[in-house]
Amino acid sequence: MIQNMINVGIDVHKKRCQTCLKDEKGRLIEEFSVPNSIEGAVQLTKVLEGYGEAKVVLESTGNLWIRIYDTLSQQPRIKVVLANPNKTRIIAEAKIKNDRMDARVLADLVRADFVAESYVPNKEIREQRALLRQRRSLVEDTVAIKNRIHNLLDKYNLQPKYSDLFGKQGREWLRNLQLSSIERTILDVNLKQLESLEESIATLTTKIAQEAIHRPDVKLLMGFTGIDYYSAMLLINEIGPVTRFPSAKKLVSYAGLAPGIRQSAEHTVHGRITRDGNKYIRWILIEAAQHASRYDPKLKGFYQRVAARRGYQKAITAVARKMLVSIYYVLKRQEEYHGQRNELLEKKLKRLQRTVDSSLQAT
Numbered sequence: 001m002i003q004n005m006i007n008v009g010i011d012v013h014k015k016r017c018q019t020c021l022k023d024e025k026g027r028l029i030e031e032f033s034v035p036n037s038i039e040g041a042v043q044l045t046k047v048l049e050g051y052g053e054a055k056v057v058l059e060s061t062g063n064l065w066i067r068i069y070d071t072l073s074q075q076p077r078i079k080v081v082l083a084n085p086n087k088t089r090i091i092a093e094a095k096i097k098n099d100r101m102d103a104r105v106l107a108d109l110v111r112a113d114f115v116a117e118s119y120v121p122n123k124e125i126r127e128q129r130a131l132l133r134q135r136r137s138l139v140e141d142t143v144a145i146k147n148r149i150h151n152l153l154d155k156y157n158l159q160p161k162y163s164d165l166f167g168k169q170g171r172e173w174l175r176n177l178q179l180s181s182i183e184r185t186i187l188d189v190n191l192k193q194l195e196s197l198e199e200s201i202a203t204l205t206t207k208i209a210q211e212a213i214h215r216p217d218v219k220l221l222m223g224f225t226g227i228d229y230y231s232a233m234l235l236i237n238e239i240g241p242v243t244r245f246p247s248a249k250k251l252v253s254y255a256g257l258a259p260g261i262r263q264s265a266e267h268t269v270h271g272r273i274t275r276d277g278n279k280y281i282r283w284i285l286i287e288a289a290q291h292a293s294r295y296d297p298k299l300k301g302f303y304q305r306v307a308a309r310r311g312y313q314k315a316i317t318a319v320a321r322k323m324l325v326s327i328y329y330v331l332k333r334q335e336e337y338h339g340q341r342n343e344l345l346e347k348k349l350k351r352l353q354r355t356v357d358s359s360l361q362a363t
Contacts, residue, residue, distance in 0.1 A: 009106025010058040020103035041071035057110040087116030209355040223340035225296040226288030248328040255281040285320035
């Protein structure tokens with residue numbers, strides 16, 4: 001039997017996808033589960049084709065949704081929506097009064113047009129994001145290992161002879177430390193892990209440089225103090241097409257850098273940033289703002305004024321927010337940052353070129 005339109009909710013899990021089909025009046029048609037795999041997605045597609053047109057919603061749960069989404073979205077008679085899990089949960093509780101986000105609730109949400117849709121990056125952006133996020137993850141792992149080594153030294157009140165403990169001389173000092181057999185083994189394992197991670201980071205960094213070198217938008221963002229090719233690539237891929245944001249304010253909100261607002265009667269209080277948004281954009285901009293607040297002529301004065309009134313941390317956040325607004329207009333208009341320092345940009349570009357050249361020589 002062909003229906004005009006069916007509404008489909010898919011509760012995505014690692015191995016299975018629970019599916020609920022409802023008609024336009026919200027009546028249950030059928031429920032079933034399929035494997036979370038290409039084969040399962042094809043199986044689901046064949047079922048939906050028997051009903052004519054379909055509106056499908058599934059939650060953005062890590063990367064578990066990709067196989068189902070990509071397969072279904074290729075079908076012209078199936079409209080697929082990726083739901084924002086946080087916002088969808090709020091809507092479901094407010095409208096449906098059911099705090100369990102299962103396939104039935106999702107089907108009702110899509111039928112009532114209450115789904116808070118998530119942006120779905122294309123395959124190229126997803127791959128770029130994976131590359132950039134993997135590098136960040138490995139860097140965080142190296143920080144954890146270095147902290148363990150520092151803790152071991154503190155345990156025995158050992159003071160390194162060199163300012164850079166993990167430089168060439170510092171590592172040689174670590175390798176020659178006289179420790180108990182067990183502690184020596186632990187330190188050696190940590191040093192070996194650190195070296196292995198650094199080699200992996202170098203490989204990822206080279207690949208990122210190769211991807212970045214021919215991109216004009218990367219060069220535009222490298223004009224900002226505190227933003228190098230890695231930062232630029234991360235920002236570009238985490239933001240996606242800047243045109244999807246109608247204003248700089250929307251992008252700032254997406255990054256979680258907008259101040260929270262509490263309203264009561266006639267009073268409005270602006271609080272700390274919401275932190276509800278893309279953590280990668282927020283992280284890299286806070287890092288960049290540390291440099292920009294000291295070396296960008298225009299942002300330095302802004303930082304000092306805010307810091308005098310509200311303190312260091314809020315001033316850094318304000319600089320990050322101001323940088324993101326400028327990034328929005330630079331990407332949208334494809335024009336240079338007004339505070340760009342050409343001599344600094346040239347140094348960055350030469351460093352990028354050297355990284356790519358060294359990788360070519362190694363091959």
